Amino acid sequence: MVNSARLASIALLAGCVACATGPRRIPEADYPREGQALAQRACTPCHAVSRDQATRPIPDRHTPGFAEIAQAPGTTAESLRRFLRTTHAATSGPLRMPSPMLDEGQMTLIVSYILSLRGQDRPG
Numbered sequence: 001m002v003n004s005a006r007l008a009s010i011a012l013l014a015g016c017v018a019c020a021t022g023p024r025r026i027p028e029a030d031y032p033r034e035g036q037a038l039a040q041r042a043c044t045p046c047h048a049v050s051r052d053q054a055t056r057p058i059p060d061r062h063t064p065g066f067a068e069i070a071q072a073p074g075t076t077a078e079s080l081r082r083f084l085r086t087t088h089a090a091t092s093g094p095l096r097m098p099s100p101m102l103d104e105g106q107m108t109l110i111v112s113y114i115l116s117l118r119g120q121d122r123p124g
């Protein structure tokens with residue numbers, strides 16, 4: 001018979017190992033795909049994130065689509081990070097971009113997704 005207290009302690013230990021190693025590691029080749037999935041959850045209310053997103057952005061916000069952002073000549077990984085770290089609707093105006101509150105890992109995924117759209121057609 002399996003001792004449930006022992007099972008629980010194994011589960012606890014497994015949990016701690018997961019804590020110690022941080023979030024699951026994503027291979028770099030998957031960054032754009034993971035970034036797209038994340039952006040589809042967090043950014044679609046206001047942006048055209050990709051061609052196949054389920055909902056259209058709120059129409060009265062004139063936000064650039066992600067493909068458009070990717071094509072802009074001034075866009076670099078650093079410029080995107082700087083914008084995502086500093087933008088804040090509360091101080092720059094109510095219809096401006098709110099702080100997306102991304103952690104470093106999420107930022108890396110989303111930036112790599114946006115830059116992967118360079119050279120592709122605009123979505124939708």
Ligand code: HEC
Pocket residue numbers: 039042043044045046047061062063064069080083087095096097098100110
């Ligand atoms: C509540 C609406 C809203 C949401 C949600 C939102 N954005 Fe924005 N975003 C804007 C607006 C509006 C702008 C245009 C610039 C401004 O007014 O701040 C913008 C601009 C940007 C720009 C700069 C484009 C440029 O011209 O350089 C980037 C990059 C960006 N958003 C990324 C994101 C990402 C990534 C997410 C999701 C994590 C996101 N946005 C979620 C409203 C939003």
